[in-house]
Amino acid sequence: MHRLIQISDTHLSAQHGFFFDNFQRVATAINAAPPDIVVSSGDLSVNGPETEEDLDFALWAHHLIEAPVRFLPGNHDVGEEPGGEHLDQPITHHRLAVYQERFGPCRWRERLGDWLLLGINSQLFNTGFSDEDDQWQWLDAELSAHRGPVGLFLHKPLFAEGPGEAPQPATTVSPRVQGRLHDLLLESGARFVACGHVHQRQTFSVDGIAHHWCPSTAFQPAAPRDGCDPALGFLEYKFEGNQYTVEFRSVRGLDAWVLEHIKENGKYAFLKDVPPQPVTVDWRRPQNGV
Numbered sequence: 001m002h003r004l005i006q007i008s009d010t011h012l013s014a015q016h017g018f019f020f021d022n023f024q025r026v027a028t029a030i031n032a033a034p035p036d037i038v039v040s041s042g043d044l045s046v047n048g049p050e051t052e053e054d055l056d057f058a059l060w061a062h063h064l065i066e067a068p069v070r071f072l073p074g075n076h077d078v079g080e081e082p083g084g085e086h087l088d089q090p091i092t093h094h095r096l097a098v099y100q101e102r103f104g105p106c107r108w109r110e111r112l113g114d115w116l117l118l119g120i121n122s123q124l125f126n127t128g129f130s131d132e133d134d135q136w137q138w139l140d141a142e143l144s145a146h147r148g149p150v151g152l153f154l155h156k157p158l159f160a161e162g163p164g165e166a167p168q169p170a171t172t173v174s175p176r177v178q179g180r181l182h183d184l185l186l187e188s189g190a191r192f193v194a195c196g197h198v199h200q201r202q203t204f205s206v207d208g209i210a211h212h213w214c215p216s217t218a219f220q221p222a223a224p225r226d227g228c229d230p231a232l233g234f235l236e237y238k239f240e241g242n243q244y245t246v247e248f249r250s251v252r253g254l255d256a257w258v259l260e261h262i263k264e265n266g267k268y269a270f271l272k273d274v275p276p277q278p279v280t281v282d283w284r285r286p287q288n289g290v
């Protein structure tokens, strides 16, 4: 049996350090029974597109986790894809390079027993960058070459509800690529799609493919979607043969921050604009060989 833990939307920053205490508690809980691998599925930082120090701190903090960690970029790390703009922070080649210098490739593959687990960069969709084409080709090749079960990880949900839904670009990958990605996964017999971004937990199925939304370790939305649970924590996957299970794990002592309250109910438009609350840890000190 193999175990994987998915954490998401850690939103770490040395200056806007609201959520570091929660992250430390999550790291301690994970280290109590280390899995084979941890996936941190994006929005690692508060303001990665503009503040390299936020990315540096997020990387430093993730080294508190003893198991190997695979990272995925979110809109708060490399910027926003066309159609998904919210903060006027478009994804750029420079922002991708700054991220990759720290966290490694934006797409990756892992084998756990019979399972192939793939991670892709949802922020590339609809950009027209050559990286976007490369990612499609890579995904196609990986899915074609594997004969066993497959799970896909990315930051943004593929669907909010399912094929044919009204476009929800703030919530999902670009509506222009939803069908293409779903068809590719369907053809290859993929079993699940796991994402973050929405800071709430939900599982639903589309044409036999399960979609798992991972909660944040940092903060909750004030108004979760119908049927979703905003409780902070992480997801634990267990793989045995060609079967898997996924369960929510809560962590004792997490502060249930609510985004709208931190932004003082509209006084500040975005988290990055809220007055700083620096972390007190001496984080630039080398730690465990980091």
Ligand SMILES: [Fe+2]
Pocket (backbone or CB within 6 Å): 009, 011, 043, 076, 197, 198, 199
């Ligand atoms: Fe987020």
Ligand SMILES: [Fe+2]
Pocket (backbone or CB within 6 Å): 042, 043, 074, 075, 076, 155, 196, 197, 198
């Ligand atoms: Fe996000």
